Amino acid sequence: MMDILGGADAAASAGDLIKDVTEETFMAEVVDGSMEVPVVVDFWAPWCGPCKTLGPMLEAAVTKAKGAVKMAKINVDENQRLAAALAQQGLPLQSIPSVVAFYQGRPVDMFQGALPQSEIDAFLQKLAETAGSTADGGLGEALETAEQMLEEGAASDAAQVFAAILGEDDKSAPAYSGLARCHVAMGELDQAEAVLNGAPAEISTAPEIEAAHAQIELARQAENAGPVAELRAAVEADPDNLQARFDLAQALHAAGEAEAAVEELLELFRRDREWNDGAAKAQLFTIFEALKPNDPVVLNGRRKLSSIIFA
Structure with a gap:
């Protein structure tokens, strides 16, 4: 395995890599901060014995990674509202220590309890690989070309490029995702699902794969979406008609x-x-x-959702 952890910026200081994070700084340091570099979040408490063992080991591994990953430390006793809000959003934080890896604004992996140093190192190595730190033999440029084709409406041509990439790398989550999204763009939702179902198990939960699944789900909803004008009128007539408001949201999304x-x-x-x-x-x-x-839309939406939960 390529030593990704040793290939990052050696000049990164511990102060830049490891930070204590609070409710006020979580969005900036973890969500926004993970857009470029993965961030591992250590949820701990002063009274937690295993936390005292895991914390220093995790810090040592992050420091050894030399900038390939960063670390945020969250004292759950001092940030109870933040921990509760994250639990409401689906993170299983019932026990500590819990370590959650964020990349590109969302959780991508986690573990709970103290682990041996070798397993912590392997966890970070996998995270760095997920972030695409390895050399790709030029496939990255091909992915960019295919994505541009898809954005410009040439879904069929893009599909051929994504398929060719999979011929070279059958574990490329971005290529599986791209090929599935091409089928979505062409209205072939069953074929899109078949593409994702054919992805290897080890990449089935990759962010790109989950994004494609979400696009398929939204496309299926769009097939049954109601008329925007009628639904908007229903909501305006009765703002507490929550089903009409939900249906309006689906119709609006279907309308772009x-x-x-x-x-x-x-x-x-x-x-x-x-x-x-x-x-x-x-x-x-x-x-x-x-x-x-x-x-x-994602960044503003997540911030507004957090503000509602924290209110």
């Missing part, structure tokens, strides 16, 4: 108005967080996963 859809879902969540088993929050996460992590 993702930001407006997010605003309706945020308003629904603000009015009743638990409506329909938390459907508003689940739909928000589906939209966020389908978009690029640094999309303004």
